[in-house]
Amino acid sequence: MASPNEAKVGFATLCESRSLGEVVQLKLTAEVLVLLREEYVPREPPAEENGNESILEVIRTVELRREREGGLGLSVKGGQEHKLPALISRIVPNQAAAKTQQLFVGDAILKVNGENIEAYSHDQVIETLRSAGDVVTLSVKYFKPAAVFLNKSSNSADLNENDGTVSPPGVIVPRLEKSWVIYSSIPLLYANLTRYRSGTDKLRSNAFELVGVDGTTSGVLQFDDNHSLAEWMAAITNNINSLLTQMVKMMNRLLLPEEQIEFMGWSQQRGSPGTNAQPWSPKFIALKGPDIHLFDMPPMQARDWERCDTVFHVYECMFKILQDSELVDDKQNCCSVQTTSKETIYLSLESRAELLQLERAWYRTNHGAIARLKTKTFGCTYQGRLSGIILDLDVGFSLYDSGTKTYLWTYKFSRLKGSSDDGKQRLKLHFSTDTPGQVDAKEVECSSLQLLLFCIHAFLSAKLASVDPSFLANY
Incomplete structure (x- = not known):
């Protein structure tokens, strides 16, 4: 009997191929594992603080006088290649742009000295500003969505560095705050959890990957120590098994006694030596009626059982748990299923407990098949x-x-x-x-x-x- 479903909250490091990884929050429920990333999100001000934002619709013309030290006193981001207008991203205190008191972080520059630059690339915008002369006339319009992110530092002392030019009068830009945001959600029913690197016999260090039946993946989740890893793997596996147990019971209510399902779960099958494919590939095992089925994907409908290419009567096969001396590589918890066609199916399960569970189900399936035969x-x-x-x-x-x-x-x-x-x-x-x-x-x-x-x-x-x-x- 499966243990009660576990709920669990904690942290892991999401290891991506080209980065050092980032800390993510994990939330485990009975049916799903949710991953959350810490991201900047805008916090809208209370309704009573909302100002008059009519300026958002106005195109303003501002004249600047270039200074010998510091030039126009502003920085620009965006451009046509980013599918954004040229945006003022910083205004340097006490320099030309700041002295006008009419330019703000988040202003989109539409024209320079009457020249339309909306379709310009970032480099073209910079060159136009540099060659615009000592007196530069800008046509600008405030772009609030970009201002939110350009003002990420508005909670810090950097706010004052802009010398009051963060946002126009009457416009309140939402503050950006760090918050845990859902990054990925992996359904646990039919999910496959493994510590092994994909297609290999190599264990990841203190890490695992969870792949949902819909293809959603957790990515490689790494933990600080073996104890934390074992706790999370046990909790997730327990919930997966509980869902599988419920699914088997539901399916068996619709099946004849001679068609009952004894076991369902994921394994890894070793391919034939000498092929170009990876040595190991995931296989979903099901013991149903007198047969063992091996699927690439779990059976969702009745016709999936009929379409399964790899099916054998258990009493016409030989099941064996392999000893250490019989293993072909570093993959552990292995068994073989020898068929009458002289084909040997070589399988590995994630844990010793899962392997013994398969063995028990095999003998129950065999007993039921022979008792009917x-x-x-x-x-x-x-x-x-x-x-x-x-x-x-x-x-x-x-x-x-x-x-x-x-x-x-x-x-x-x-x-x-x-x-x-x-x-x-x-x-x-x-x-x-x-x-x-x-x-x-x-x-x-x-x-x-x-x-x-x-x-x-x-x-x-x-x-x-x-x-x-x-x-x-x-x-």
């Missing part, structure tokens, strides 16, 4: 005669002779003491007898040898679960 027959040759070896959950092993239409031998599953095969067609089964120390060896030839071996393993696991309820409980 009950029996499976394989064509074979026994002592040169066409026969059929039968696996029956209740009876055990049986050998049926096609010519005489009789059963030549039958053994309970518990009588199987061992087996050996040549890897091609020949299989030898060793059964205990009623005589202590004596073993019966039965040899058959089967063209579907690997399928037969996988099914024997599946029937033995299902039988053990049937006679020992604690088997599935432990899984």
Whole structure:
């Protein structure tokens, strides 16, 4: 049973490829992880402070006299390449522009000595101002939206440096204040959380990335220490699993008993060596009915299950958790699913707990599939005669002779003491007898040898679960 959903607030460093990173605030809810950035936002003044802003509609003409030291005494930003007018961004105290007391930070320069410069680039505007002579006539209009951002420092001592020329009389420019603003929001249902660098077996240091099913990503979130990292990963994973559990329950209400879903979750699949693709790619695993499905994207509709390209009966596969000595690279928590087509699907899950959860679901899926299947027959040759070896959950092993239409031998599953095969067609089964120390060896030839071996393993696991309820409980 999933733990209750967790709510959590904290901070991390958002690491982008070409920057040192910035601190972001994280807010975790039951259904979403929200990232907030600290940004400047305008704070509107109270209504009673609003002044007369009729000046915003007026084009003003102002005459300046260039000074030897400091020139016109103003700085300009913007230009046609920025899709902005040429904006006065700073007025130097006690110099030409400030002395007029008619120019303000946020004024858009429309004309210089009667010459229209609205379509000029920034460099063209600067050159026009430089060559305009000692007496310069500017046609300007106040541009309040730009003034808000040009006056970012209006909360500091820099306000006074503009010598009262921050905004025109009667115009109150909203102050810019730092505030946490939503930058990204990642839905947790079907989200994929990983510490590994994309497509590789390399772990990020104290960092993870969360990718939503809609493609929204948190970016790489780095934490100060392993403890903080583990706390956040556990909280997010818990909420993802809670949502998946709810989704599985909802889907299962609409499915027949033989089609029930036992497991859904993300993994990483290793690609075939020698290909140009990245070694690892995300795969969404689902155990449904008797089958394992591998999706590129989680199934959203009933038809998605039908369109899945990678589907195998679990009782026709061999599932194995890999030991450290069997790992192919630095990726941890790996398992393999060997199929009868001699294809081995190599998967890695994010944590040991998720890997064991998949293993438990695999055995439950196998038990349910075999309990419904009950029996499976394989064509074979026994002592040169066409026969059929039968696996029956209740009876055990049986050998049926096609010519005489009789059963030549039958053994309970518990009588199987061992087996050996040549890897091609020949299989030898060793059964205990009623005589202590004596073993019966039965040899058959089967063209579907690997399928037969996988099914024997599946029937033995299902039988053990049937006679020992604690088997599935432990899984």
